[in-house]
Amino acid sequence: xxxxxxxxxxxxVWAIPMFGALLIPLYAKFGDKARDYIAVIFPLLSAIxxxxxxxxxxxxxxxxxxxxxxxxxxIKAGVLADPLGVLMANIVAWISFLIMVYSIGYMHGDTNLTxxxxxxxxxxxxxxxxxxxxxxLQLFFGWEGVGLCSYALIGFxxxxxxxxxxxxxxxxxxxxxxxxxxxxxxxxxxxxxxxGDVAFLIGILTLFFYxxxxxxxxxxAEHQWAVELARSGLLIPVAVxxxxxxxxxxxQFPLHEWLPDAMAGPTSVSALIHAAxxxxxxxxxxxxxxxxxxxxxxxxxxxxxxxxxxxxxxxxTAFLAASQALVAREVKKVLAYSTVSQIxxxxxxxxxxxxxxxxxxxxxxxxxxxxSHAIFKAALFMGAGVLIHxxxxxxxxxxxxxxxxxxxxxxxxxxxxxxxxGVPFLSGFWSKDAILASVLDVGGIMAYGLFGLATITAIMxxxxxxxxxxxxxxxxxxxxxxxxxxxxxxxxxxxxxxWLPIAILAAATLTIGVTGPxxxxxxxxxxxxxxxxxYGMQIVEHGFALNPIAISASVLALVIGGFFxxxxxxxxxxxxxxxxxxxxxxxxxxxxxENRWYIDALYYKIFVNAPITASNVLFxxxxxxxxxxxxxxxxxxxxALSAISNWFDSNVVDGIANGMATxxxxxxxxxxxxxxxxANQYVFAFALGIVFLVILMLILL
Amino acid sequence: xxPLFNYFFVSLLLFAIGVYGLxxxxxxxxxxxxxxxxxxxxxxxxxxxxxxxxxxxxSGQVFVVFAIAFAAAEAAAGLAIILVAFRLNKDVDIRExxxxxx
Numbered sequence: 001x002x003x004x005x006x007x008x009x010x011x012x013v014w015a016i017p018m019f020g021a022l023l024i025p026l027y028a029k030f031g032d033k034a035r036d037y038i039a040v041i042f043p044l045l046s047a048i049x050x051x052x053x054x055x056x057x058x059x060x061x062x063x064x065x066x067x068x069x070x071x072x073x074x075i076k077a078g079v080l081a082d083p084l085g086v087l088m089a090n091i092v093a094w095i096s097f098l099i100m101v102y103s104i105g106y107m108h109g110d111t112n113l114t115x116x117x118x119x120x121x122x123x124x125x126x127x128x129x130x131x132x133x134x135x136x137l138q139l140f141f142g143w144e145g146v147g148l149c150s151y152a153l154i155g156f157x158x159x160x161x162x163x164x165x166x167x168x169x170x171x172x173x174x175x176x177x178x179x180x181x182x183x184x185x186x187x188x189x190x191x192x193x194x195x196g197d198v199a200f201l202i203g204i205l206t207l208f209f210y211x212x213x214x215x216x217x218x219x220x221a222e223h224q225w226a227v228e229l230a231r232s233g234l235l236i237p238v239a240v241x242x243x244x245x246x247x248x249x250x251x252q253f254p255l256h257e258w259l260p261d262a263m264a265g266p267t268s269v270s271a272l273i274h275a276a277x278x279x280x281x282x283x284x285x286x287x288x289x290x291x292x293x294x295x296x297x298x299x300x301x302x303x304x305x306x307x308x309x310x311x312x313x314x315x316x317t318a319f320l321a322a323s324q325a326l327v328a329r330e331v332k333k334v335l336a337y338s339t340v341s342q343i344x345x346x347x348x349x350x351x352x353x354x355x356x357x358x359x360x361x362x363x364x365x366x367x368x369x370x371x372s373h374a375i376f377k378a379a380l381f382m383g384a385g386v387l388i389h390x391x392x393x394x395x396x397x398x399x400x401x402x403x404x405x406x407x408x409x410x411x412x413x414x415x416x417x418x419x420x421x422g423v424p425f426l427s428g429f430w431s432k433d434a435i436l437a438s439v440l441d442v443g444g445i446m447a448y449g450l451f452g453l454a455t456i457t458a459i460m461x462x463x464x465x466x467x468x469x470x471x472x473x474x475x476x477x478x479x480x481x482x483x484x485x486x487x488x489x490x491x492x493x494x495x496x497x498x499w500l501p502i503a504i505l506a507a508a509t510l511t512i513g514v515t516g517p518x519x520x521x522x523x524x525x526x527x528x529x530x531x532x533x534x535y536g537m538q539i540v541e542h543g544f545a546l547n548p549i550a551i552s553a554s555v556l557a558l559v560i561g562g563f564f565x566x567x568x569x570x571x572x573x574x575x576x577x578x579x580x581x582x583x584x585x586x587x588x589x590x591x592x593x594e595n596r597w598y599i600d601a602l603y604y605k606i607f608v609n610a611p612i613t614a615s616n617v618l619f620x621x622x623x624x625x626x627x628x629x630x631x632x633x634x635x636x637x638x639x640a641l642s643a644i645s646n647w648f649d650s651n652v653v654d655g656i657a658n659g660m661a662t663x664x665x666x667x668x669x670x671x672x673x674x675x676x677x678x679a680n681q682y683v684f685a686f687a688l689g690i691v692f693l694v695i696l697m698l699i700l701l
Numbered sequence: 702x703x704p705l706f707n708y709f710f711v712s713l714l715l716f717a718i719g720v721y722g723l724x725x726x727x728x729x730x731x732x733x734x735x736x737x738x739x740x741x742x743x744x745x746x747x748x749x750x751x752x753x754x755x756x757x758x759x760s761g762q763v764f765v766v767f768a769i770a771f772a773a774a775e776a777a778a779g780l781a782i783i784l785v786a787f788r789l790n791k792d793v794d795i796r797e798x799x800x801x802x803x
Binding site: 676677678679680683684686 | 720723724725727732748772796798
């Protein structure tokens with residue numbers, strides 16, 4: 001297809017961190033400093049390799065290279081560097097690199113850092129494998145690698161000390177504790193995403209069964225598989241099953257419950273999971289399969305149910321998670337819910353892409369939002385890490401009034417939060433607006449439903465963004481902070497190695513914000529070429545255009561949400577805490593949202609407690625009631641039988657056994673005399689044996 | 702075929718001497734010498750056979766060079782063992798070294 005100046009680059013992007021991870025235990029032998037810096041070099045090299053591929057994205061070209069893998073099934077491994085893959089790889093690589101640099105400061109002094117660096121590098125490598133692989137099977141390897149690393153890193157503080165718990169210890173919903181230990185949270189993430197992974201695996205294997213290939217380019221070149229899948233009625237199930245993998249990884253409803261608890265891990269890990277790896281993998285997968293299914297069928301009507309599913313799941317998740325973010329107490333949990341919510345927006349964008357007549361609009365919107373979210377969310381998480389270090393608490397109500405003492409963090413977080421809330425001329429404003437506009441492009445009742453949900457979510461987003469900024473930086477200092485200062489622990493700004501990555505990301509947010517329309521136009525050109533060349537899609541480019549309804553809706557949402565947020569948490573005109581306590585309806589709402597709509601508790605009830613209860617019932621009924629009683633009867637019979645056999649045993653069997661033992665003792669007593677231990681005698685016996693053999697041969701011949 | 706039997710005879714003689722040494726001597730060093738003699742008996746056969754093949758070849762002699770090298774290595778290992786045994790027992794009489802006796 002196209003030549004690349006450095007053709008190994010797409011391989012190195014994922015191979016360097018993946019195999020570099022294996023070297024880290026080795027470098028740990030040279031001391032902690034060497035290990036920490038080497039661990040950051042691998043992502044840097046990977047990012048440089050990724051940057052080398054950028055010309056491809058700028059020219060809208062595709063680089064595709066394959067090597068034989070499983071020859072008996074004609075499966076090939078390969079890299080596919082199209083604009084989507086290249087841009088994604090660059091976002092992942094550079095943000096991961098900044099997070100790794102930040103980790104040097106954030107994790108400083110922690111024990112077991114070899115394990116930390118190993119899994120962080122493996123995490124980045126697995127994610128890049130997902131991004132650059134050219135087939136589903138290879139992607140699945142990266143997919144599982146990401147799952148493993150997330151498990152290991154969320155549960156990194158595996159001593160399960162109470163200060164590392166996520167959630168408020170002692171808080172319960174339906175009798176289920178709502179605070180989880182790090183190792184429990186890691187397990188929860190692993191098992192929940194595993195549900196999606198199984199669906200994904202079934203999906204791609206069915207696809208392989210019908211098409212005989214896992215490769216995207218092969219699937220895009222020849223559409224017989226889609227015809228046959230559609231004939232047997234499996235087209236939509238297969239697509240939705242593959243999407244199931246994305247639901248699990250990207251923490252979409254109904255598999256979203258793991259992500260808030262994943263906050264049990266170190267903050268740098270959360271930043272990596274939320275901004276660069278893991279949750280973005282699901283969105284990327286949908287961006288890969290969406291066009292594939294869209295062009296494979298004769299008419300777009302056939303796959304519409306799939307795209308409707310994606311869009312609705314996205315919209316519902318966006319709403320659900322944003323509502324929970326309204327009441328969250330921990331700063332990281334606000335960010336976690338907002339990630340789930342923003343990923344919902346991306347899914348919404350990719351979903352409506354397949355419903356509209358021109359695919360590229362929603363596709364670009366979804367990816368644009370992925371980009372801007374990755375940047376500002378990484379900045380937010382790293383800022384939250386700085387705050388947690390400085391104030392020694394993760395609860396927002398134990399912070400407050402930090403604006404003066406932590407100016408750099410304040411400004412960076414202000415920019416990133418503004419972008420999240422959709423403040424005009426920041427990156428999030430343009431991308432959110434693009435999604436809303438592409439939803440409206442679909443038209444029809446359903447589109448208005450989706451648009452309504454998305455707008456309400458935008459209001460809530462603005463509210464919780466203001467709430468977060470207000471609770472942390474405005475108002476009076478909390479008792480906790482006053483006590484700390486009393487003891488001489490002043491709140492301090494972060495070291496350079498920590499605030500520099502945040503500053504870079506905040507600057508990137510501003511840059512994309514200022515150049516928003518241009519950036520969107522660039523993405524549209526690149527992806528239009530991408531879709532045309534790879535999938536043979538007919539694309540009509542429209543260029544950048546503002547949709548007046550979408551833009552007024554998003555500005556209105558910002559104004560409404562921002563007004564309440566500003567009133568309660570920045571200006572502090574009235575105390576929301578007292579309002580919630582005095583008003584029964586608000587109090588009930590608060591409790592409902594704080595308990596995560598009781599979905600988490602419901603899952604524990606059905607999937608954790610029900611099997612335990614069932615096995616208890618089995619234990620009591622079957623084990624104690626039937627089996628134990630049978631055991632008693634059987635054992636009484638057995639005692640009688642054994643009395644008889646005892647007699648037989650002691651007289652007959654023992655007699656035989658003792659007799660044999662006596663004989664063999666006697667024989668071996670004689671035989672052991674041969675073993676003199678004198679080598680001469682052995683040689684003599686050996687020579688005699690040879691003579692004997694020679695004589696035997698002479699006689700016989 | 703006559704000359705070949707001469708070689709056999711010498712070889713057999715050497716072998717017999719070696720075996721006699723192994724049977725009768727107690728000193729571990731002497732045993733090692735005896736083993737060397739047996740190896741020489743065997744290598745002599747190699748040379749003789751390869752010389753009197755229908756198409757004589759040098760492969761037997763090459764083999765012997767290897768055998769000598771291995772014998773040297775084996776002697777080195779054997780001597781090391783004997784040295785250790787001497788340090789432990791202040792003696793190299795193999796009749797005293799029979800802890801593995803049944």
